[in-house]
Amino acid sequence: MTTSPKKAPLLIGIDGRSGAGKTTLAVELSARLRAHRSVSLFHIEDIYPGWDGLEAGIRRYVDTVLTPLSTAHDAEWTTWDWSADDDGPRKTTPVADVVVIEGVGACSEAARDLLDVTIWVEAEEPERKARALDRDGETYIPFWDTWAGQETGWLADDPVPERADILVRNQADGTAVSQVLDLLCHHPAAATALAPEHAWLASRPVTIEAAGPLDGVDPERLFHSLFGSLERAVWLDSSDAGRPGSTRNRFSILAGGPALGLAATHRAGTTELSRDAAVARFDLPFFRWLGTAWTPTTTPAPDGYDCPFRLGWLGWLGYELKRETGGSDVDTSAAAVPDAALLFADRAVVLDHERGTAWALSLVLPGDDDGWTATVRHALEAARQAPAGPAPGLAAPAFTARDSHRSYLEKVVASQDQIREGNSYEVCLTTTLSAPAPGFDPWEAYRALRRRNPAPFASFLRFGAVTVASTSPERFLSIGASGDMLAEPIKGTRRRSPDPTEDAALKVDLATSLKDRAENVMIVDLLRNDLSHFSVPGSVTVPRLLAIESYATVHQMVSSIGAQLAPGASRVEAIAAAFPAGSMTGAPKISTMDILDGLEDGPRGVYSGAVGYFSLDGSVDLSVVIRTLVAAGSGEDTVLSLGVGGAITADSDPEDEYQEIRTKAFGVLSTLGAEYPGA
Known part of the structure; x- marks a missing residue:
């Protein structure tokens, strides 16, 4: 018995500096989309090889996650064990109707050609820092400056906000997901895949x-x-x-x-x-x-x-x-x-x-x-x-x-x-x-x-x-x-x-x-x-x-x-x-x-x-x-x-x-x- 080949998913990348609100947006968007289709959610922070591993993590994400998903293959990738500071177990992100990928570097230059829609979430630095440290606790405090410096250097060479399809500015009040979903429903690359939402809006x-x-x-x-x-x-x-x-x-x-x-x-x-x-x-x-x-x-x-x-x-x-x-x-x-x-x-x-x-x-x-x-x-x-x-x-x-x-x-x-x-x-x-x-x-x-x-x-x-x-x-x-x-x-x-x-x-x-x-x-x-x-x-x-x-x-x-x-x-x-x-x-x-x-x-x-x-x-x-x-x-x-x-x-x-x-x-x-x- 042969199985039908899988269909390439709609790939949505959600990027932004630490603490901007990417994770909240990705989780809420995935929940809303699951009402009508299958959705996989991938967090890039699970793959970064340590606190100085932004560039290496982006390469691992593109090679082992994004590339197979873009060709309708399940992605098998190696997690990072933050407590052991070493590689952890293998995991699989399955092909779904929609795959939402969030994290710093999700919409980097190497990824943009493979993504269907790129989203940049923006927030002011004091708010981002407070939100990130509140989320990750004291483990992040010694590494904030190290990680922020990597983000600054990366963005100097790769101006992701200027290249993103959708820009979300400082929305921490829970309204961002509705705004983004409406924009996605009118996006030529996403409108067909999001037809139920689009039809709901228009009809x-x-x-x-x-x-x-x-x-x-x-x-x-x-x-x-x-x-x-x-x-x-x-x-x-x-x-x-x-x-x-x-x-x-x-x-x-x-x-x-x-x-x-x-x-x-x-x-x-x-x-x-x-x-x-x-x-x-x-x-x-x-x-x-x-x-x-x-x-x-x-x-x-x-x-x-x-x-x-x-x-x-x-x-x-x-x-x-x-x-x-x-x-x-x-x-x-x-x-x-x-x-x-x-x-x-x-x-x-x-x-x-x-x-x-x-x-x-x-x-x-x-x-x-x-x-x-x-x-x-x-x-x-x-x-x-x-x-x-x-x-x-x-x-x-x-x-x-x-x-x-x-x-x-x-x-x-x-x-x-x-x-x-x-x-x-x-x-x-x-x-x-x-x-x-x-x-x-x-x-x-x-x-x-x-x-x-x-x-x-x-x-x-x-x-x-x-x-x-x-x-x-x-x-x-x-x-x-x-x-x-x-x-x-x-x-x-x-x-x-x-x-x-x-x-x-x-x-x-x-x-x-x-x-x-x-x-x-x-x-x-x-x-x-x-x-x-x-x-x-x-x-x-x-x-x-x-x-x-x-x-x-x-x-x-x-x-x-x-x-x-x-x-x-x-x-x-x-x-x-x-x-x-x-x-x-x-x-x-x-x-x-x-x-x-x-x-x-x-x-x-x-x-x-x-x-x-x-x-x-x-x-x-x-x-x-x-x-x-x-x-x-x-x-x-x-x-x-x-x-x-x-x-x-x-x-x-x-x-x-x-x-x-x-x-x-x-x-x-x-x-x-x-x-x-x-x-």
Whole structure:
């Protein structure tokens, strides 16, 4: 009778200096994992050959324990008898579904290639020493300095904390194991092996309860009372939902400070996922990580709840993620703003502006009552009784432009040269305005922006020292739970006039402009191609072409492209295939992005990217980041940026194109009391 070969285990190394809390974390993690699979636990201290044997112990561990386990063989190793100061009996660590290895040197350079996940536990030296001596008693006291010196020398040559996948900082209160387990469940190397935990996290029932009517509720006060003091908060704000004729987006979503504490940022090829004091680092493309972390599941909703959002990830994807979708790599490693930032919302409030109802959403087990719905009801009443009041006046920032009037005209001409040479049909050229703004309050600025420029896809996102305040009218891409896809590009803009007759004439001028119609149609064709890659053949349609929509400060030309996601197709790959929005690149997309990299003198950052959500039920709704102010830094070091641009075609008039970017900047600048630089 033959036996089936053993499967290589998931190997998790837990490292850190003496007394950091490695053993406690390893024991608790192993206990939690044993609920669904077999687990072996190995302590390296059982193999060190004496108090001066750190380096020798690491070699013995790699050779006799880690190497056989990594090839699905039981590890047979020699213990160290500390009382006899000599080798002790032989022991075996069996292959299991998961093997947890803890101790100083567990994630050393020689071990990292064999481990699937490396964890470094960090704590301050006085706390470590007290904890270690308390654990090991007086036997350790004479050897503390000897052992600590070996650790220092080893780490000088092998900077393990910088190379670890997960960093846990000073967590001795018993919360570290939950933090680490959540990060492991989103780690590409561990997610499959930890599927039961991962499924439990993603498929816990989403509780959706009506919290009360919206009559008289000030949404600004509601958001501020629930999430205003939190480091991370997101408001996807359909701020024009009450405007006559507004039908684009009937829902607003408010979320922040989730109980799970999961947040992700991506910068120059590395994604960091944090939960409280624990941080995981993944050196892989952002969209690949998102495909692992976002696991759509069935999430039923009660009658009357029509919003696609069922909790999940919310945030922004910056333009420079184009490096993963066919564009060239622009270095953003030193940028103050990450390439992407998402938070996992396990609590949220959804406002249905059409039905006038607020809904409280939470991710809890049946029978649990975390009081969230009661909290939302109380906040609704407070927001109804005391409106937020007028937005205060703002000190006008002094913006400077990356491109002068002359240089922008020269770049328009250079774009047209590329078009005439056949390298592009349409080049969406952009520039950036920036301003130092010490003491600037992004929240008050957003309050003023949303009132002056209400938009269906407005948003306020605060991620620590970076805040995004957007009044975008443009949907990039939505995907419903059933796979219906919709893109709604905007191409063509006219500033509105306070004179009704002139305003109507401007609207007609936009609707009949051959240049604007040509720009829009080219982007429609590009998006039809983008959506076709992952759609059912023959399902791509254009239900709306060259429609005119009017907003507070501008008229816009908008089209709609629909498609049906093919069965089994990856939603993340479908999003990546269309990213960045064609309305912000031009056509054809890949070659035009290369042209833009040569013309634009720096990364676009958040601007031209996307803002929105990735729901647990598989639905997605993302807007295009335009009409958007980004504040980076805090206090006296705050810096503002505003991206603006326009589509260049062969028959563009350079001066008209320059005036168009001024028109697009007007809504944000005028709200701040600022002017376009050089005007």
